[in-house]
Amino acid sequence: MTDSIRVLIAEDQSLVRGALKALLETEPDIAVVAECATGIEVAGLVAKHCVDVALLDIEMPGKNGLDAAAELAGTACRSLIVTTFGRGGYVKRALESGVAGFVVKDTPPEQLAEAIRRVHSGLKVIDPALAQETVFIPDNPLNPREQEVAQLILDGAGSRLIANKIHLSNGTVRNIVSSLISKTGAGNRYEAATTAQTHGWI
Structure with a gap:
């Protein structure tokens, strides 16, 4: 030993x-x-x-x-x-x-x-x-808050629940989701979260 x-x-x-x-x-x-x-x-x-x-x-x-x-x-x-x-x-x-x-x-x-x-x-x-x-994997473009929201989306949380969990307004969550979609080039929030997961960003 x-x-x-x-x-x-x-x-x-x-x-x-x-x-x-x-x-x-x-x-x-x-x-x-x-x-x-x-x-x-x-x-x-x-x-x-x-x-x-x-x-x-x-x-x-x-x-x-x-x-x-x-x-x-x-x-x-x-x-x-x-x-x-x-x-x-x-x-x-x-x-x-x-x-x-x-x-x-x-x-x-x-x-x-x-x-x-x-x-x-x-x-x-x-x-x-x-x-x-x-x-060939691009560097992670997501900031910690966007990563957190992406994981909550994968967990099935809607905007209201996400806002409650991370203590933000619904409007702020919508802005984060929009940024998430833009950075991943996805068509919707779930696709954006899935893309982030596939790349290992969350």
């Missing part, structure tokens, strides 16, 4: 989390020392268990993997995103959040283990197909 790479798995689906743990525990130089189902728990567990590499899903309750990675930036723990959501925009956001690697969940086990070793050694590891896709 003392010579092993100490790993945390943050994944909200228990079956996936268990499968990842079982696969990694077959590696003689990797030890899974902590696991959790929410992004909120990550920083505390990393500190408590002296984690070397945190495997983070993107979509998790409370705090997503990108925000959890940003919280770990500057610590001795390095972050490796392991997610179903293989979108170029997510890779850009991940790199901005300070992650050291980004791979998808269908990565072969031996490649995932090698990615952990490389990240631990100080290298960056990005899935080759995603790295290529990232080149």
